[in-house]
Amino acid sequence: MSGTGIIWFRADLRLVDNTALLAAREQCENLVAxxxxxxxxxxxxxxxxxxxxxxxxRLAVLKDLLADLNIPLVxxxxxxxxxxxxxxxxxxxxxxxxxxFCNKQYENDEQLRDKNVKNALSPLNIQFHCFDDSCIVNPGxxxxxxxxxxxxxxxxRKAWLSYLYRAGLQVQPPPAKVDSNAxxxxxxxxxxxxxxxxxxxxxxxxxxEAIRQRLLTFCETKVALYHxxxxxxxxxxxxxxxxxxxTGCLSARQCLSVLLxxxxxxxxxxxxxxxxxxxxxxxxxxxxxxLVAYPKLGRNQPFVSWTxxxxxxxxxxxxxxxxxGRTGYPIVDAAMRQLKATGWMHNRLRMITxxxxxxxxxxxxxxxxxxxxSHLIDGDFASNNGGxxxxxxxxxxxxxxxxxFNPTTQGERFDPKGEFxxxxxxxxxxxxxxxxxxxxxxxxxxxxxxxxxxxxPVCLDYPLPxxxxxxxxxxxxxxxxxxxxxxxxx
DNA sequence: TGGACCTTTGT
DNA sequence: CAAAGGTCC
Numbered sequence: 001m002s003g004t005g006i007i008w009f010r011a012d013l014r015l016v017d018n019t020a021l022l023a024a025r026e027q028c029e030n031l032v033a034x035x036x037x038x039x040x041x042x043x044x045x046x047x048x049x050x051x052x053x054x055x056x057x058r059l060a061v062l063k064d065l066l067a068d069l070n071i072p073l074v075x076x077x078x079x080x081x082x083x084x085x086x087x088x089x090x091x092x093x094x095x096x097x098x099x100x101f102c103n104k105q106y107e108n109d110e111q112l113r114d115k116n117v118k119n120a121l122s123p124l125n126i127q128f129h130c131f132d133d134s135c136i137v138n139p140g141x142x143x144x145x146x147x148x149x150x151x152x153x154x155x156x157r158k159a160w161l162s163y164l165y166r167a168g169l170q171v172q173p174p175p176a177k178v179d180s181n182a183x184x185x186x187x188x189x190x191x192x193x194x195x196x197x198x199x200x201x202x203x204x205x206x207x208x209e210a211i212r213q214r215l216l217t218f219c220e221t222k223v224a225l226y227h228x229x230x231x232x233x234x235x236x237x238x239x240x241x242x243x244x245x246x247t248g249c250l251s252a253r254q255c256l257s258v259l260l261x262x263x264x265x266x267x268x269x270x271x272x273x274x275x276x277x278x279x280x281x282x283x284x285x286x287x288x289x290x291l292v293a294y295p296k297l298g299r300n301q302p303f304v305s306w307t308x309x310x311x312x313x314x315x316x317x318x319x320x321x322x323x324x325g326r327t328g329y330p331i332v333d334a335a336m337r338q339l340k341a342t343g344w345m346h347n348r349l350r351m352i353t354x355x356x357x358x359x360x361x362x363x364x365x366x367x368x369x370x371x372x373x374s375h376l377i378d379g380d381f382a383s384n385n386g387g388x389x390x391x392x393x394x395x396x397x398x399x400x401x402x403x404x405f406n407p408t409t410q411g412e413r414f415d416p417k418g419e420f421x422x423x424x425x426x427x428x429x430x431x432x433x434x435x436x437x438x439x440x441x442x443x444x445x446x447x448x449x450x451x452x453x454x455x456x457p458v459c460l461d462y463p464l465p466x467x468x469x470x471x472x473x474x475x476x477x478x479x480x481x482x483x484x485x486x487x488x489x490x
Numbered sequence: 491t492g493g494a495c496c497t498t499t500g501t
Numbered sequence: 502c503a504a505a506g507g508t509c510c
Contacts, residue, residue: 152508154496211509231498279497353496389499402505405497410499472501481505 004030004183007071008088010110012133012248015065015174019133024101025175032068032183033073035059036087039195041080041109046374049199050343052378054246058081058206059191065208072187077194081113085120088380091134092126095186100126103248106291107381109396112399135285136252137163139292146470148285149293151396157282161267171257199343201377204243211244219262226273233335234348234419239277242378245284245343252281281411282415285360285385290396294347297385300366306487307401310394311479312364321466322357323371325425328465331411334355335426339383341424343377348414354391355405362479365392393480401480404473412435417422427462440464 001338005028008019015021018312024031033457063073078087088100100121105111132138142159143149150156207212222229259266259274259281268272280305291297302308320325325336328392335349345353350372357368369388373379389395393403416419418436422429428439435442439462 033510146509150508152496155509205498283497348498383500397496399498400504400506405498477505484505 001027002029003099004028004032004097005099005101006088006091006095007031007033008100009033009035009073009100010248011064011101011105012103012245012251013062014249014251015062015069015171016223017253018103018174018253019131019172019345020101020103020129022172022175023129023131024099025178027101028099029362030180030183031178032091032097033062033071034088034091034184035062035073035075036084037075037077037194037196038080038084039077043078044380045109046195046370046377048196048343048373048377048379049248050201050377051379052194052196053199053201054204054243056191056194057201058249059248061206061208063187063191067187068177069175070181070184072184074186075188075191077192081109081158082116082371083200084113085117089120089124089126092121092124095183098126099129101129101131104133105134106139106288106298108295125150134248134252135288136169136256137167137279137285139289140288145277147288151290153283153286153397156286156289157279159287160282169253169257170258171251171253200241201343203342204377206249211249214244215241215250215258216262219258221278222273223259223263223266223312223428224273227271228273228277229350234415236422238347240344242380246378246380246383252284256281263403278317283386284380284383287382290386291382294396296437297389298381302365302392303389303396304394304398306484307392307394307480308414309483309486311483315361315363318361318466319357319363319367321463322353322361322363322368326463327356328440328463329356329360329407329411329469330418330421330425330428330439331415332407334415334421337424339372339375343375345372345376347418348410350387351391352405352414353387356371356407358388358392359404360407360467361470361477362472362476365389365394374376400483402477404476406469406473408437408469416454425462 006022007024011020059075065072070325073128074091078084114130119130137160142163150159152264226237241250241255245252259278263274266271266278269275272441294303297303322336325333327333335345335353339345354368354432356367357363369384372384386395390398393399393401417433421436428436431439431442
């Protein structure tokens with residue numbers, strides 16, 4: 001252990017269970033931490049301003065936590081990834097660092113960025129150490145008997161669990177305090193403002209205690225009901241931990257560790273809430289593993305190649321109606337308005353709205369992927385891409401293309417009384433339950449004759465359904481069938 | 491290699 | 502209960 005090292009934070013904004021940070025502390029006597037905001041790159045990647053705000057707030061917390069360990073945090077904005085090598089080499093020069101430590105990000109541009117940093121450091125004799133950290137089981141460690149990546153979730157989960165059983169789960173403690181405070185002079189003042197649109201993320205606490213408590217409370221009191229409640233958007237039945245996983249405020253290992261502590265039956269009891277939540281953690285791993293195994297997923301390409309032949313509809317009008325929550329399908333519109341207003345959307349609704357965009361409006365899933373990414377506080381490339389390709393029937397283990405969600409039925413099943421709809425679509429607040437999912441069928445006569453409703457505004461302002469689901473479904477399935485047939489002929 | 495199995499369904 | 506297949510052992 002000697003000399004100074006740089007710990008470079010990216011999507012791992014925590015001290016606990018941070019592989020690179022721990023390795024850096026073990027190998028170096030002194031440490032300097034750095035975060036490099038890249039607004040142009042974020043813009044190109046459609047990173048949501050609300051997520052950037054969460055990161056900004058979290059950095060202030062991180063800075064204090066690091067200061068307690070005598071580790072200064074340097075935050076220096078650069079434009080995009082191409083400026084990163086210079087920023088890192090400069091900091092190495094200023095601090096006299098001989099090594100740089102970080103945790104891998106699996107997306108293409110991020111991989112390329114790291115390669116360029118490594119190449120820039122190498123002639124200066126500065127070591128670059130990049131660790132697998134963001135998954136519980138590292139990409140490449142779970143493969144079929146033929147040595148290939150799994151393409152189907154269930155066998156993946158099985159192999160993933162058996163690997164985990166062999167390897168065990170370890171949650172690493174935070175690093176020990178650095179002895180000398182000599183480098184603390186490198187520390188800037190407050191975290192500088194980022195050159196990025198400002199959207200307030202204040203509803204999501206970023207202090208250590210609050211995040212930890214959210215995980216504990218969920219596993220202690222809510223996870224048991226997770227499988228029954230998670231599909232009901234009017235119930236607060238999900239963990240709401242995704243923003244913290246996406247930014248690395250929390251590690252997936254921490255989540256699993258707490259889950260196993262409070263709900264050990266999650267491994268053996270398929271009917272338990274714990275099992276269902278564990279599945280969600282494994283889906284996160286599945287999509288990351290796939291991204292590593294199939295780099296084309298990171299290049300805007302569908303997994304199933306023939307779906308390149310699908311003739312998506314070019315319609316700004318439809319796309320905007322979907323984005324703004326004015327499709328005339330209440331559950332879709334409520335969900336899209338929730339996303340726009342809060343930066344978050346319930347998972348069931350992500351499926352419903354994704355199915356609606358791709359199957360009812362026949363709009364390219366990539367337009368939806370982009371919109372979600374640019375508005376979600378928990379935007380994560382692999383999960384977002386995986387989810388969209390699943391809904392659009394273009395991905396691994398995706399739903400078959402002839403399976404199309406019925407937005408009305410989905411609304412009736414998961415928001416039977418329209419509680420969620422009424423929260424977000426105010427035009428419909430007075431529509432009786434019976435017509436809440438089909439307000440266009442609410443008879444004129446009923447509106448006028450019902451004395452209770454006499455003084456109530458009717459849903460004049462609410463759009464009629466922009467497409468007829470039944471007809472749209474038939475049309476989409478045919479377009480997919482033709483696309484496949486075209487590929488089969490070659 | 492044949493057969494079991496497949497997140498989230500529609501009709 | 503179908504299903505316009507595919508994956509995995």
